[in-house]
Amino acid sequence: MVFDLTSLVKEFLEYLEIERNLSPLTIRDYRHYLDNFVAWSKTHSPILRPSDITVEIIRRYRVYLAHYNSPNGNLPIKKVTQNYYIIALRSFLKYLIRKDFAVVSPDKIDLPKTESRSLKFLDRDQVERLLAQPDIAKDRGLRDKALLEMLFSTGLRVSELCRLNKDQVNLERREFGVIGKGQKPRVVFLSDRAVLWLERYLEKRVDHFKPLFIRYAGNQEPVVNGEKMRLTPRSVQRILDKYVRKARLPIKATPHVLRHSYATDLLMNGADLRSVQELLGHKNVATTQIYTHVTNARLKEVHKAFHSGNK
Numbered sequence: 015m016v017f018d019l020t021s022l023v024k025e026f027l028e029y030l031e032i033e034r035n036l037s038p039l040t041i042r043d044y045r046h047y048l049d050n051f052v053a054w055s056k057t058h059s060p061i062l063r064p065s066d067i068t069v070e071i072i073r074r075y076r077v078y079l080a081h082y083n084s085p086n087g088n089l090p091i092k093k094v095t096q097n098y099y100i101i102a103l104r105s106f107l108k109y110l111i112r113k114d115f116a117v118v119s120p121d122k123i124d125l126p127k128t129e130s131r132s133l134k135f136l137d138r139d140q141v142e143r144l145l146a147q148p149d150i151a152k153d154r155g156l157r158d159k160a161l162l163e164m165l166f167s168t169g170l171r172v173s174e175l176c177r178l179n180k181d182q183v184n185l186e187r188r189e190f191g192v193i194g195k196g197q198k199p200r201v202v203f204l205s206d207r208a209v210l211w212l213e214r215y216l217e218k219r220v221d222h223f224k225p226l227f228i229r230y231a232g233n234q235e236p237v238v239n240g241e242k243m244r245l246t247p248r249s250v251q252r253i254l255d256k257y258v259r260k261a262r263l264p265i266k267a268t269p270h271v272l273r274h275s276y277a278t279d280l281l282m283n284g285a286d287l288r289s290v291q292e293l294l295g296h297k298n299v300a301t302t303q304i305y306t307h308v309t310n311a312r313l314k315e316v317h318k319a320f321h322s323g324n325k
Contacts, residue, residue: 019061023048026109035197047102064115069122097125135274140263147257154230158253160215167208169276169294172247172269178226185209194295277305
């Protein structure tokens, strides 16, 4: 077999899209990380055959990454970001092994150690302060109120929220389906409060646009289904930033922080980890175990309430 690194990276990305069903955003990231490795190899150590990919070559690439400046600034990329480059490279090597290329084993490539990051979430009082900020007397404020209530009610990822169309959400049944990360389908449930504000928001809409959440800034685009009116993830983040500042919250809340707050709220009120895993759309319960800050606190309460030594 001919060993052409650039062509094999392209094949690998097609494999991720077709056979692994990874999202376009994930494939875009893998392309960026692997293109960086290919470009580095051309100038530092040309890879002409599988045996050229050695532990030493990868060690030198990691030294390069440790001093590599991010494209958006002049600072070295963070350790956690360096991990992403190496994870992509390990996945690519596994793919090459499947194709019977004799490359270095991915198991010989350890990931850089990173500092553990504390999980950011809003407590119930902070959530309520945030949800109270939009001016519901205005159309835009009503949209924002419905949007924030929906994020907290469902734990949707921001990309999932922005893809929603009006006809997708069944307000009567208070549930709807989404296709999440890794093309994993799941059912999402709406709280009574989220339904109330979504109904009020949709009643005020006089357009025939398909997207559930639309922008009010700029001119209305006379396009089929109003696709150009759809809110983007960046727009949602700006909306959230505005209300975080207004509420004077001590945490820079992102849509993902609201997702964490949703999961934390469920666990604090008695939900089990497996159920929260399903509601969040996590493939493995290990991903959901980042919420041990909640489960550990609940276990402490159980121990205090029921262990005979506490009587």
